[in-house]
Amino acid sequence: MFDVLNTVWEEMVAEGGPFEIVNREIHGALQRDFKTAPPNLAAFWQATEAHGNRDYLVYENERITYAQAHQITRSIAQYLHQKGVKPGDRVAIAMRNYPEYMLIYWAIVSMGASVVGMNAWWVDDEMTYALNDATPVFAFMDKERLERFERIRSQFPDLQVVAVRVADADLGCASSYSEVLTADSVWPEASLDGDQDACIFYTSGTTGRPKGAQLTHRSCIANALNMVFMTGVQGEALRRIAGAQPSPPSPPPVALVATPLFHVTANNCVAYLATLAGGTLVHMYKWDVVEAMRLIEAEKVTALSAVPVMSREIILHPDFHKYDLSSLSTMGGGGAALQPDLVHKIDQEMSTARPNTGYGMTETSGIITSMGADFFVAKPASCGRAVPTLEAKCVNEKGEALAAGEVGELWVRGSNVIKGYLNRPDATADSITDGWLHTGDVAYLDEDGCIFLVDRAKDMVIRGGENVYCAEVENAVFSHDAVAECAVFAVPDERLGEEVGAAVYLRPGHAVGADELKTHVASQLAPFKVPRHVWFVSDPLPRNANGKFVKRTLQETLALADAQ
Structure with missing residues (x-):
């Protein structure tokens, strides 16, 4: 199976192929890139105007077509131009997933400015930090974010703000979004370079202040084309394996934006x-x-790509079979590993959807790997091959490449890697060596080039000198049918330094005791990896804005006396 995949892969990236790969000097190092990629995001976005009257954005009872979206984005760009925003300036967006978000995003990047993505969960101090770090000259905010900004506005007297979905009476010193839409629908002139910043997204680091990752036009486009490639190469390989005739093009996807x-x-x-x-x-x-x-069911959604816990919630929900979910063709997750048991649950429970996963980082502008359908079912513990614009290797502590099967830190290099961290040359130098991004993930590659994630380098329990990878323990706990959510983390221990702790939220109507759960884990893992402390919690586990479990909160709030 993987031999066929590799053959199709090489055909598609070869000279003259539809996804031909070339080496280009990017940020001072030769890196892999698509030969025929659009030159910048203005060209990328403006080409989609050909989709005309198809629905682009749907929110509650609102529907916006591609034609309408392009008219609006031109007006937003023209408004910003008239307000003095120039190519190279930064414009912040602080709001929920309203339809305006993507319209504002495309307008900003197409006029040569860069987007500062503000975490909608940030409190006043965090918002202050990001505004000082990124120094945007303009910002778009919804009602909740505007209320927070009003409390710190005195620190940013020159920042112009447009309020989105805010009543005129609540505008304060902000301008109304309706005023933006009155600007002429004409693109302002702009000269764009593929390696200039397209957006600044802040990483959710485990320690210290978040870092502003500089995603470029080139890196964002490379990520999009990588995703198209990964879908196409796997589909063609499966067609050849089945001996089937080429199928007609699929209808345009309908995607649920869940994160x-x-x-x-x-x-x-x-x-x-x-x-x-x-x-x-x-x-x-x-x-x-x-x-x-x-x-x-209502919108005939074809793709759900969210954090794994969201797919798990759907599969395990008591009303799961009351809804017609047959429009789904893919279902899976990104942002965290899709546990092997969930791969099989999706494959068994969904009538049409095939399991898929995407492993990536902010620092790679999206995905590092993607894997789905029969390939994922065949290797559910893997996240697939690195995308065609990336070289991948696992290295030891000296940065030396390891052989297949050997565990080390995963490094990747290619055109979808970020330029660096805004205002942080030290952090950039620590994280990127000759173009190689140090992912911080512990992994190994097999003989097919598939990557197997073991854990985050900084998310281990070191128990008496033995490394316990939290993800491995979580996979074992999740394989018990009674478990809905699980997070494994380190618990301080006087004798061993750290012990293994697990917070578990059970499926409604299911029960399991700590001893039974530990025995279940012990049947799959070495004794030193079995959780010493288990907390059964009555509410779903705490999550961050991207849906990932917040282990630090669990470590700080769960009392050792309550563990079993």
Whole structure:
């Protein structure tokens, strides 16, 4: 199976192939890139105007076509130009996943300015930090973010603000979005370079202040084309394996936007891919599993790519079989590893959807790997091969490349890697060596070039000198049918330094005791990896804005006396 995949892969990236790869000097190092990629995001976005009257954005009872979207984005760009925003300036977006988000985003990048993606969950101090770090000259904010900004406005007297979905009476010193739409629908003149910043997305680091990753026009476009490639190469390989005739082109996708647009999962992966294909983006006010199932049925959603826990919530929900989810062709997750048991649950429970995963980082502008369908089922513990614009290797502590099967830190290099971290040359130098991005992930590559993630380098329990990878333990806990959510983390221990702790939220109507769960894990893992401390919690585990479990909160709030 993987031999066929590799053959198709080489055909597609070869000279003259539809995804021909060339080496270009990017940020001072020779790196892999697509030969025929669009030169910048203005060209990328403006080409989608050909999709005309197809629905582009759907939110509650609102629908915006591609033709309408292009008219609006030209007006936004013209308004910003008239207000003095120039190519190279930065413009912040601080709001929920409203339809305006993507319209504002395309307008900003197409006029040569760069987007500053503001985390909608940030409190006043965090918002202050990012505004000082990125120094935007303009900002778009919804009602909640505007209220927070009003409390710190005195620190940013020159920042011009437009309020989105805010009543005139609540505008304060902000301008109304309706005023923006009155500007002429004409693109301002701009000269764009592929290696200039397109957006600044802040990484959700585990320690210290977040870093502003500089995603370029080139890196964002490379990520989008990588996603198209990965879908196409796997589809063609499966067709050849089955001996089937080429099928007609698929209709444009309908994607549910389930994670925040200020992260690469929703913005650079879900939104870019649907936009390029003339598809539809269905927005939600916030994640709700029942509302998600309703929207999938009502809008005939074809793709759900969210953090794995969201797919798990759908599969395990008691009303799962009450909704028609047969429009889904793919279902899976990014932003965190898709556990092997969930791969099989999706494959068994969904009538049409095939499991898929995408492993990536803000620092790679989106995906590093993508894997789906029969390939994923065959290797559910893998996240697939590195995308064609990336070289990948696992290295030891000296930075020396390791052989297949040997565990080390994963490094990648290619055109979809960020330029660096804004205002942080030290952090850039620490994270990127001769173009090689140090992912911080512990992994190994097999003989087919597939990557197997072991854990985050900084997310291990060091128990008496033995490394326990949290993800491995979580996979074992998740394989118990009673478990809905699980997070594994280090618990301080006087004798061993650290012990293994696990917070577990059970499926409604299911029960399991700590001893039974530990025995279940012990049947799959060495004794030193079995959780010493287990907390059964009554509420779903805490998550960050991107849907990932927040282990630090669990470590700080769970009392050792309550563990079993």
